Amino acid sequence: MHPSFGYYFETFYLEPRKLVYALKPYPPGATEAPVPSAPISAQQADFWNTLAAGPLKELKATVAAQPEDRTERVQNASLYVASFYSRALDWWGVELQRAGRFEDAFRFFEEALALNPDNAAALINRDANALWRKDRQRLGSLNKEQQEKLALYRGMDGLLGLCGPVDVPEFGIQFSQAMVQMGLYRQAAQLVRRALAFAPNDLSFELALAKVELFSGNTDRTLALVSALKPRTRNADPVVQIDVARVEAFAQYSKTNIAEAKQILEDTLRRFPEQDESYRSLSQLYVSEAQKLTESGNAPAAGVQLTNAMKVIENQLKSQPQNASAHFHYGALLMFVKDFDGAAAQFTRVLELQKENSAALLNRAIANFQGKKIDAAKRDYQDMLSRFTTTDFRVYYGLGEIAYLEKDWKAARENYQQYLRYAPPNASEAKLIRERLDEVKRKS
Secondary structure, three states, X not given: OOOOOOHHHHOEEEEEEOOEEEEEEOOOOOOOOOOOOHHHXXXXXXXXXXXXXXXXXXXXXXXXXXXXXXXXXXXXXXXXXXXXXXXXXXXXXXXXXXXXXXXXXXXXXXXXXXXXXXXXXXXXXXXXXXXXXXXXXXXXXXXXXXXXXXXXXXHHHHHHHHOOOOOOHHXXXXXXXXXXXXXXXXXXXXXXXXXXXXXXXXXHHHHHHHXXXXXXXXXXXXXXXXXXXXXXXXXOOHHHHHHHHHHHHHHHHHOOOHHHHHHHHHHHHHHOXXXXXXXXXXXXXXXXXXXXXXXXXXXXXXXXXXXXXXXXXXXXXXXXXXXXHHHHHXXXXXXXXOOHHHHHHHHHHHHHHOOOOHHHHHHHHHHHHHOOOHHHHHHHHHHHHHHOOOOOHHHHHHHHHHHHHOOOHHHHHHHHHHHHHHOOOOOOOHHHHHHXXXXXXXXX
Protein backbone atom coordinates (compact mmCIF):
# COMPACT_ATOMS: atom_id res chain seq x y z
CA MET A 1 0.00 0.00 0.00
CA HIS A 2 2.96 2.35 0.59
CA PRO A 3 6.47 2.68 -0.85
CA SER A 4 8.86 0.76 1.35
CA PHE A 5 12.13 -1.16 1.59
CA GLY A 6 13.26 -4.41 3.17
CA TYR A 7 13.18 -8.16 2.66
CA TYR A 8 10.52 -8.37 -0.07
CA PHE A 9 12.26 -5.78 -2.20
CA GLU A 10 15.21 -8.02 -2.80
CA THR A 11 12.89 -9.94 -5.14
CA PHE A 12 10.25 -7.39 -6.14
CA TYR A 13 10.25 -3.78 -7.25
CA LEU A 14 7.38 -1.32 -6.98
CA GLU A 15 5.26 -0.17 -9.93
CA PRO A 16 2.81 2.61 -8.94
CA ARG A 17 -0.90 2.24 -9.64
CA LYS A 18 -2.21 5.57 -8.43
CA LEU A 19 -2.15 5.28 -4.63
CA VAL A 20 -1.08 1.64 -4.39
CA TYR A 21 1.80 -0.35 -5.82
CA ALA A 22 2.15 -3.58 -7.75
CA LEU A 23 4.97 -5.83 -6.61
CA LYS A 24 6.74 -6.85 -9.82
CA PRO A 25 9.47 -9.51 -9.90
CA TYR A 26 12.82 -8.37 -11.26
CA PRO A 27 13.48 -9.63 -14.78
CA PRO A 28 16.12 -12.39 -14.95
CA GLY A 29 19.61 -10.92 -14.66
CA ALA A 30 18.34 -7.44 -13.79
CA THR A 31 20.00 -5.56 -10.95
CA GLU A 32 17.92 -2.38 -11.09
CA ALA A 33 14.20 -1.68 -11.13
CA PRO A 34 13.04 -0.29 -14.49
CA VAL A 35 12.61 3.48 -14.53
CA PRO A 36 8.97 4.60 -14.83
CA SER A 37 7.69 4.17 -18.38
CA ALA A 38 6.04 7.02 -20.27
CA PRO A 39 2.50 5.59 -19.82
CA ILE A 40 3.01 5.08 -16.06
CA SER A 41 4.49 8.55 -15.70
CA ALA A 42 1.54 10.10 -17.55
CA GLN A 43 -0.94 8.09 -15.44
CA GLN A 44 0.69 9.18 -12.19
CA ALA A 45 0.93 12.82 -13.30
CA ASP A 46 -2.79 12.92 -14.12
CA PHE A 47 -3.66 11.22 -10.84
CA TRP A 48 -1.61 13.54 -8.65
CA ASN A 49 -2.87 16.60 -10.53
CA THR A 50 -6.45 15.51 -9.85
CA LEU A 51 -5.68 14.97 -6.17
CA ALA A 52 -3.90 18.33 -5.92
CA ALA A 53 -7.00 20.13 -7.15
CA GLY A 54 -9.25 18.12 -4.79
CA PRO A 55 -8.56 16.32 -1.52
CA LEU A 56 -4.93 17.44 -1.19
CA LYS A 57 -5.93 21.09 -1.45
CA GLU A 58 -7.98 20.79 1.74
CA LEU A 59 -5.31 18.70 3.46
CA LYS A 60 -2.62 21.27 2.68
CA ALA A 61 -4.81 24.01 4.13
CA THR A 62 -5.20 21.98 7.33
CA VAL A 63 -1.45 21.43 7.56
CA ALA A 64 -0.69 25.09 6.84
CA ALA A 65 -3.01 26.18 9.65
CA GLN A 66 -0.97 24.27 12.23
CA PRO A 67 1.44 26.19 14.50
CA GLU A 68 5.05 26.24 13.32
CA ASP A 69 6.16 24.95 16.72
CA ARG A 70 5.73 21.17 16.62
CA THR A 71 4.94 20.96 20.33
CA GLU A 72 1.87 23.16 19.83
CA ARG A 73 0.34 21.19 16.98
CA VAL A 74 -2.84 19.25 17.54
CA GLN A 75 -2.35 15.74 16.17
CA ASN A 76 -5.37 14.53 14.20
CA ALA A 77 -6.33 12.13 11.45
CA SER A 78 -5.83 14.75 8.73
CA LEU A 79 -2.17 15.26 9.62
CA TYR A 80 -1.68 11.50 9.82
CA VAL A 81 -3.15 10.98 6.35
CA ALA A 82 -1.18 13.94 4.99
CA SER A 83 2.08 12.32 6.12
CA PHE A 84 1.29 9.20 4.04
CA TYR A 85 0.62 11.31 0.96
CA SER A 86 3.87 13.17 1.66
CA ARG A 87 5.89 9.97 1.73
CA ALA A 88 4.31 8.77 -1.53
CA LEU A 89 5.03 12.11 -3.22
CA ASP A 90 8.66 12.02 -2.10
CA TRP A 91 9.04 8.46 -3.42
CA TRP A 92 7.56 9.42 -6.78
CA GLY A 93 9.85 12.44 -7.00
CA VAL A 94 12.85 10.16 -6.56
CA GLU A 95 11.50 7.80 -9.22
CA LEU A 96 11.23 10.73 -11.63
CA GLN A 97 14.82 11.69 -10.86
CA ARG A 98 15.92 8.12 -11.62
CA ALA A 99 14.29 8.64 -15.02
CA GLY A 100 16.23 11.90 -15.46
CA ARG A 101 13.16 14.12 -15.01
CA PHE A 102 14.52 16.50 -12.37
CA GLU A 103 12.29 19.43 -13.35
CA ASP A 104 9.14 17.36 -12.79
CA ALA A 105 10.53 15.86 -9.57
CA PHE A 106 11.01 19.26 -7.91
CA ARG A 107 7.25 19.90 -7.83
CA PHE A 108 6.61 16.60 -6.09
CA PHE A 109 9.15 17.35 -3.37
CA GLU A 110 7.45 20.73 -2.85
CA GLU A 111 4.06 19.04 -2.58
CA ALA A 112 5.46 16.50 -0.12
CA LEU A 113 6.68 19.34 2.12
CA ALA A 114 3.36 21.15 1.89
CA LEU A 115 1.67 18.06 3.28
CA ASN A 116 4.34 17.34 5.91
CA PRO A 117 6.73 20.23 6.66
CA ASP A 118 8.76 17.82 8.80
CA ASN A 119 9.47 15.46 5.91
CA ALA A 120 13.27 15.56 6.11
CA ALA A 121 13.73 13.38 3.02
CA ALA A 122 11.59 15.68 0.86
CA LEU A 123 13.36 18.76 2.20
CA ILE A 124 16.82 17.38 1.45
CA ASN A 125 15.70 16.07 -1.95
CA ARG A 126 14.14 19.40 -2.90
CA ASP A 127 17.26 21.38 -2.02
CA ALA A 128 19.57 18.86 -3.67
CA ASN A 129 17.35 18.87 -6.77
CA ALA A 130 17.60 22.67 -7.06
CA LEU A 131 21.40 22.60 -6.85
CA TRP A 132 21.69 19.77 -9.36
CA ARG A 133 19.41 21.45 -11.89
CA LYS A 134 21.25 24.74 -11.53
CA ASP A 135 24.80 23.63 -12.29
CA ARG A 136 25.09 19.89 -11.60
CA GLN A 137 26.30 20.68 -8.09
CA ARG A 138 25.85 18.12 -5.32
CA LEU A 139 24.44 19.02 -1.94
CA GLY A 140 27.25 19.75 0.53
CA SER A 141 26.90 19.73 4.29
CA LEU A 142 23.35 19.98 5.61
CA ASN A 143 22.09 23.39 6.67
CA LYS A 144 20.49 24.08 10.05
CA GLU A 145 16.92 23.45 8.88
CA GLN A 146 17.83 20.14 7.23
CA GLN A 147 19.71 18.98 10.33
CA GLU A 148 16.79 19.89 12.61
CA LYS A 149 14.28 18.01 10.46
CA LEU A 150 16.58 15.00 10.19
CA ALA A 151 16.99 14.89 13.98
CA LEU A 152 13.25 14.21 14.32
CA TYR A 153 13.72 10.65 13.05
CA ARG A 154 15.60 7.76 14.63
CA GLY A 155 18.03 6.30 12.16
CA MET A 156 17.48 4.94 8.68
CA ASP A 157 14.31 3.00 9.51
CA GLY A 158 12.56 6.05 10.90
CA LEU A 159 13.60 8.33 8.06
CA LEU A 160 12.79 5.97 5.20
CA GLY A 161 9.69 4.56 6.86
CA LEU A 162 8.08 7.91 7.66
CA CYS A 163 9.49 10.25 5.02
CA GLY A 164 10.58 8.21 2.01
CA PRO A 165 13.89 7.81 0.17
CA VAL A 166 16.71 10.37 0.05
CA ASP A 167 18.22 10.66 -3.42
CA VAL A 168 21.59 12.10 -2.32
CA PRO A 169 24.85 10.16 -2.82
CA GLU A 170 26.15 10.47 0.74
CA PHE A 171 22.86 9.23 2.16
CA GLY A 172 22.78 6.42 -0.38
CA ILE A 173 26.21 5.18 0.70
CA GLN A 174 25.26 5.36 4.38
CA PHE A 175 21.97 3.55 3.79
CA SER A 176 23.69 0.91 1.66
CA GLN A 177 25.93 0.01 4.60
CA ALA A 178 22.86 -0.52 6.76
CA MET A 179 21.29 -2.64 4.01
CA VAL A 180 24.41 -4.82 3.89
CA GLN A 181 24.15 -5.42 7.65
CA MET A 182 20.57 -6.59 7.10
CA GLY A 183 21.61 -8.86 4.21
CA LEU A 184 19.70 -6.74 1.66
CA TYR A 185 22.43 -6.79 -0.95
CA ARG A 186 20.38 -5.92 -4.04
CA GLN A 187 19.04 -2.77 -2.41
CA ALA A 188 22.51 -1.93 -1.06
CA ALA A 189 24.01 -2.19 -4.55
CA GLN A 190 21.21 -0.10 -6.03
CA LEU A 191 21.91 2.69 -3.56
CA VAL A 192 25.62 2.70 -4.38
CA ARG A 193 24.94 2.69 -8.12
CA ARG A 194 22.58 5.60 -7.63
CA ALA A 195 25.37 7.48 -5.83
CA LEU A 196 27.64 6.74 -8.79
CA ALA A 197 25.05 8.24 -11.14
CA PHE A 198 25.77 11.58 -9.48
CA ALA A 199 29.53 11.02 -9.13
CA PRO A 200 30.63 8.39 -11.68
CA ASN A 201 34.35 8.75 -10.98
CA ASP A 202 34.25 8.73 -7.21
CA LEU A 203 36.75 6.07 -6.08
CA SER A 204 35.15 5.63 -2.67
CA PHE A 205 31.75 4.96 -4.26
CA GLU A 206 33.25 2.48 -6.73
CA LEU A 207 35.03 0.70 -3.89
CA ALA A 208 31.77 0.65 -1.92
CA LEU A 209 30.09 -1.09 -4.85
CA ALA A 210 32.88 -3.68 -5.04
CA LYS A 211 32.36 -4.41 -1.32
CA VAL A 212 28.62 -4.86 -1.75
CA GLU A 213 29.18 -7.23 -4.67
CA LEU A 214 31.64 -9.19 -2.54
CA PHE A 215 29.19 -9.47 0.35
CA SER A 216 26.45 -10.59 -2.01
CA GLY A 217 28.65 -13.38 -3.42
CA ASN A 218 29.16 -11.86 -6.87
CA THR A 219 32.90 -12.51 -6.85
CA ASP A 220 33.46 -12.24 -10.60
CA ARG A 221 31.73 -8.86 -10.61
CA THR A 222 33.82 -7.85 -7.60
CA LEU A 223 37.08 -8.77 -9.29
CA ALA A 224 36.06 -6.92 -12.46
CA LEU A 225 35.40 -3.77 -10.42
CA VAL A 226 38.70 -4.14 -8.56
CA SER A 227 40.58 -4.66 -11.83
CA ALA A 228 39.20 -1.34 -13.09
CA LEU A 229 39.99 0.38 -9.81
CA LYS A 230 43.59 -0.72 -9.24
CA PRO A 231 45.29 1.37 -11.98
CA ARG A 232 43.56 4.48 -10.59
CA THR A 233 44.58 3.83 -6.98
CA ARG A 234 48.31 3.24 -7.44
CA ASN A 235 49.10 6.69 -6.02
CA ALA A 236 46.11 6.90 -3.71
CA ASP A 237 46.24 7.08 0.07
CA PRO A 238 47.62 3.81 1.55
CA VAL A 239 44.32 3.22 3.35
CA VAL A 240 42.51 3.15 0.00
CA GLN A 241 45.10 0.83 -1.56
CA ILE A 242 44.85 -1.56 1.39
CA ASP A 243 41.06 -1.50 1.15
CA VAL A 244 41.20 -2.41 -2.55
CA ALA A 245 43.68 -5.21 -1.82
CA ARG A 246 41.47 -6.59 0.96
CA VAL A 247 38.43 -6.69 -1.32
CA GLU A 248 40.44 -8.41 -4.05
CA ALA A 249 41.94 -10.91 -1.61
CA PHE A 250 38.62 -11.91 -0.08
CA ALA A 251 37.06 -12.21 -3.52
CA GLN A 252 39.83 -14.65 -4.45
CA TYR A 253 39.34 -16.42 -1.13
CA SER A 254 35.64 -16.81 -1.91
CA LYS A 255 36.67 -18.52 -5.15
CA THR A 256 38.85 -20.86 -3.00
CA ASN A 257 42.03 -19.24 -4.34
CA ILE A 258 43.46 -19.18 -0.81
CA ALA A 259 47.13 -19.00 -1.77
CA GLU A 260 46.49 -16.06 -4.09
CA ALA A 261 44.46 -14.25 -1.42
CA LYS A 262 47.26 -14.73 1.10
CA GLN A 263 49.84 -13.49 -1.40
CA ILE A 264 47.87 -10.31 -2.08
CA LEU A 265 47.67 -9.44 1.61
CA GLU A 266 51.28 -10.38 2.36
CA ASP A 267 52.40 -8.10 -0.49
CA THR A 268 50.21 -5.36 0.93
CA LEU A 269 51.78 -5.79 4.37
CA ARG A 270 55.27 -5.51 2.86
CA ARG A 271 54.26 -2.28 1.08
CA PHE A 272 52.52 -0.70 4.05
CA PRO A 273 54.03 -2.11 7.26
CA GLU A 274 53.11 1.02 9.20
CA GLN A 275 49.37 0.65 8.58
CA ASP A 276 47.14 -1.24 11.07
CA GLU A 277 44.84 -2.46 8.31
CA SER A 278 47.68 -4.30 6.58
CA TYR A 279 48.08 -6.56 9.61
CA ARG A 280 44.39 -6.76 10.40
CA SER A 281 43.43 -7.85 6.87
CA LEU A 282 45.94 -10.70 6.79
CA SER A 283 44.96 -11.77 10.29
CA GLN A 284 41.30 -11.70 9.31
CA LEU A 285 42.01 -13.97 6.34
CA TYR A 286 43.54 -16.61 8.66
CA VAL A 287 40.56 -16.32 11.05
CA SER A 288 38.13 -16.81 8.17
CA GLU A 289 39.97 -19.94 7.09
CA ALA A 290 40.00 -21.19 10.68
CA GLN A 291 36.24 -20.77 10.93
CA LYS A 292 35.72 -22.64 7.68
CA LEU A 293 37.95 -25.50 8.85
CA THR A 294 36.15 -25.64 12.19
CA GLU A 295 32.80 -25.93 10.44
CA SER A 296 34.16 -28.80 8.34
CA GLY A 297 35.31 -30.61 11.49
CA ASN A 298 39.05 -30.10 10.99
CA ALA A 299 39.90 -28.62 14.39
CA PRO A 300 43.70 -29.19 14.22
CA ALA A 301 44.03 -27.32 10.92
CA ALA A 302 41.78 -24.58 12.27
CA GLY A 303 44.09 -24.21 15.25
CA VAL A 304 47.06 -23.71 12.92
CA GLN A 305 45.24 -20.89 11.11
CA LEU A 306 44.31 -19.20 14.38
CA THR A 307 47.96 -19.39 15.44
CA ASN A 308 48.92 -17.77 12.13
CA ALA A 309 46.37 -15.00 12.73
CA MET A 310 47.81 -14.28 16.16
CA LYS A 311 51.40 -14.32 14.88
CA VAL A 312 50.54 -11.55 12.41
CA ILE A 313 49.48 -9.23 15.24
CA GLU A 314 52.30 -10.40 17.52
CA ASN A 315 54.78 -9.35 14.81
CA GLN A 316 53.08 -5.98 14.62
CA LEU A 317 53.37 -5.54 18.39
CA LYS A 318 57.08 -6.36 18.27
CA SER A 319 57.69 -3.43 15.95
CA GLN A 320 54.90 -1.21 17.32
CA PRO A 321 54.67 -1.91 21.08
CA GLN A 322 52.86 1.38 21.76
CA ASN A 323 50.17 0.77 19.13
CA ALA A 324 46.86 0.72 21.03
CA SER A 325 44.96 -0.51 17.99
CA ALA A 326 47.23 -3.54 17.67
CA HIS A 327 46.80 -4.39 21.36
CA PHE A 328 43.03 -4.04 20.95
CA HIS A 329 42.95 -6.38 17.95
CA TYR A 330 45.19 -8.89 19.73
CA GLY A 331 42.81 -8.79 22.69
CA ALA A 332 39.88 -9.50 20.38
CA LEU A 333 41.74 -12.51 18.94
CA LEU A 334 42.48 -13.82 22.43
CA MET A 335 38.80 -13.54 23.31
CA PHE A 336 38.00 -15.48 20.13
CA VAL A 337 40.22 -18.36 21.29
CA LYS A 338 38.77 -18.03 24.84
CA ASP A 339 41.98 -16.82 26.48
CA PHE A 340 40.04 -14.34 28.59
CA ASP A 341 42.82 -13.50 31.03
CA GLY A 342 45.17 -12.73 28.16
CA ALA A 343 42.48 -10.65 26.46
CA ALA A 344 41.82 -8.64 29.63
CA ALA A 345 45.56 -7.92 29.89
CA GLN A 346 45.62 -6.60 26.32
CA PHE A 347 42.62 -4.34 26.91
CA THR A 348 44.30 -3.09 30.08
CA ARG A 349 47.31 -2.16 27.95
CA VAL A 350 45.01 -0.30 25.55
CA LEU A 351 43.57 1.67 28.47
CA GLU A 352 47.06 2.53 29.67
CA LEU A 353 47.75 4.02 26.24
CA GLN A 354 44.26 5.47 25.70
CA LYS A 355 42.50 6.16 28.97
CA GLU A 356 39.23 7.17 27.27
CA ASN A 357 38.91 4.11 25.04
CA SER A 358 35.41 2.99 26.02
CA ALA A 359 35.45 0.00 23.63
CA ALA A 360 38.53 -1.40 25.41
CA LEU A 361 36.87 -0.91 28.80
CA LEU A 362 33.71 -2.71 27.67
CA ASN A 363 35.72 -5.55 26.13
CA ARG A 364 37.76 -5.89 29.31
CA ALA A 365 34.54 -6.12 31.30
CA ILE A 366 33.28 -8.88 28.99
CA ALA A 367 36.63 -10.71 29.12
CA ASN A 368 36.69 -10.52 32.90
CA PHE A 369 33.12 -11.77 33.13
CA GLN A 370 33.79 -14.66 30.75
CA GLY A 371 36.95 -15.45 32.70
CA LYS A 372 34.98 -15.61 35.99
CA LYS A 373 36.68 -12.46 37.35
CA ILE A 374 33.33 -11.21 38.58
CA ASP A 375 34.49 -8.35 40.83
CA ALA A 376 36.75 -6.95 38.10
CA ALA A 377 33.99 -7.27 35.51
CA LYS A 378 31.52 -5.50 37.80
CA ARG A 379 33.94 -2.59 38.33
CA ASP A 380 34.43 -2.21 34.58
CA TYR A 381 30.72 -2.31 33.78
CA GLN A 382 30.00 0.27 36.49
CA ASP A 383 32.85 2.39 35.19
CA MET A 384 31.24 2.23 31.73
CA LEU A 385 27.98 3.58 33.16
CA SER A 386 29.61 6.38 35.11
CA ARG A 387 32.04 7.52 32.42
CA PHE A 388 30.71 6.67 28.98
CA THR A 389 27.11 5.50 28.58
CA THR A 390 23.77 4.91 30.23
CA THR A 391 22.09 3.37 27.17
CA ASP A 392 24.36 0.48 26.11
CA PHE A 393 22.33 -2.71 26.57
CA ARG A 394 25.52 -4.80 26.73
CA VAL A 395 26.48 -3.10 29.99
CA TYR A 396 23.10 -3.87 31.53
CA TYR A 397 23.33 -7.45 30.31
CA GLY A 398 26.64 -7.91 32.12
CA LEU A 399 25.50 -6.22 35.31
CA GLY A 400 22.24 -8.16 35.25
CA GLU A 401 24.04 -11.48 34.90
CA ILE A 402 26.48 -10.59 37.67
CA ALA A 403 23.61 -9.64 39.97
CA TYR A 404 21.89 -12.92 39.07
CA LEU A 405 25.03 -14.87 40.01
CA GLU A 406 25.23 -12.94 43.31
CA LYS A 407 21.51 -13.56 43.94
CA ASP A 408 20.92 -9.82 44.18
CA TRP A 409 17.42 -10.11 42.69
CA LYS A 410 16.58 -6.40 42.96
CA ALA A 411 19.71 -5.35 41.02
CA ALA A 412 19.18 -8.14 38.50
CA ARG A 413 15.60 -7.00 37.89
CA GLU A 414 16.64 -3.37 37.41
CA ASN A 415 19.46 -4.22 35.03
CA TYR A 416 17.39 -6.70 33.01
CA GLN A 417 14.67 -4.05 32.65
CA GLN A 418 17.26 -1.56 31.39
CA TYR A 419 18.62 -4.18 29.01
CA LEU A 420 15.18 -4.73 27.47
CA ARG A 421 14.66 -1.00 27.28
CA TYR A 422 17.72 -0.40 25.12
CA ALA A 423 18.41 -3.73 23.35
CA PRO A 424 17.26 -4.31 19.76
CA PRO A 425 14.10 -6.49 19.68
CA ASN A 426 15.98 -9.26 17.89
CA ALA A 427 19.03 -9.27 20.20
CA SER A 428 20.33 -12.79 20.71
CA GLU A 429 19.97 -12.72 24.51
CA ALA A 430 16.55 -11.03 24.64
CA LYS A 431 14.55 -14.25 25.09
CA LEU A 432 16.81 -15.43 27.93
CA ILE A 433 16.64 -12.04 29.64
CA ARG A 434 12.84 -11.99 29.51
CA GLU A 435 12.78 -15.40 31.17
CA ARG A 436 15.31 -14.29 33.77
CA LEU A 437 13.33 -11.12 34.43
CA ASP A 438 10.18 -13.13 35.14
CA GLU A 439 12.19 -15.32 37.48
CA VAL A 440 13.83 -12.52 39.48
CA LYS A 441 10.54 -10.63 39.77
CA ARG A 442 9.13 -13.63 41.59
CA LYS A 443 12.21 -13.86 43.81
CA SER A 444 12.35 -10.15 44.63
